[in-house]
Amino acid sequence: MSLKVQLFLYHPGMTTPLGRAELRSWIRMIWGIKALLNALDRQLRDHAGMSHDDYQILSRLHRAPARTLRMTELAREIGFSPSRLSHAMSRMEEAGWIDRRPSTVDRRGTDASLTDQGLRVVEDASAGHLELVRRAVFETLGSERAAATAEALDEVGRSARGEV
Secondary structure, three states, X not given: OOHXXXXXXXXXXXXXXXXXXXXXXXXXXXXXXXXXXXXXXXXXXXXXXXOHHHHHHHHHHHHOHHHEEEHHHHHHHHOOOHHHHHHHHHHHHHXXXXXXXEOOOOOOOEEEEEXXXXXXXXXXXXXXHHHHHHHHHHHHHHHHHHHHHHHHHHHHHHHHOOOO
């Protein structure tokens, strides 16, 4: 084994080094997730003029009661930092897809709402996006393997967030 490969398998500060099979699994997971996210982003940019991040925000607002969520709740639910969400929202507000205003419940917070134009944009983007999801995930894995993968990734996410 070369020194370069050994550096990826073990670092002196690690209590338990990654074995070759673990490292291979880890790299394959990351490559698969990145390839899927890149394909989704490319499809949305080419066919809808938006990023995958934009789509996540718009589709989450689309599912919210009255198409409105508090910004902190929206950031938490889609896994964005407040500053990352604020930057994306500024772009989408300029495009006329969302509105932001002081919260009706607590004036210290800000509510984000999907506009009628934003609703049309996300609905128009959904068909192509969901077709790619169906082809890349469900037709590739099948329903049972997709469900098992989703369950496993939920556990990984909870662990990464320190919830387990």
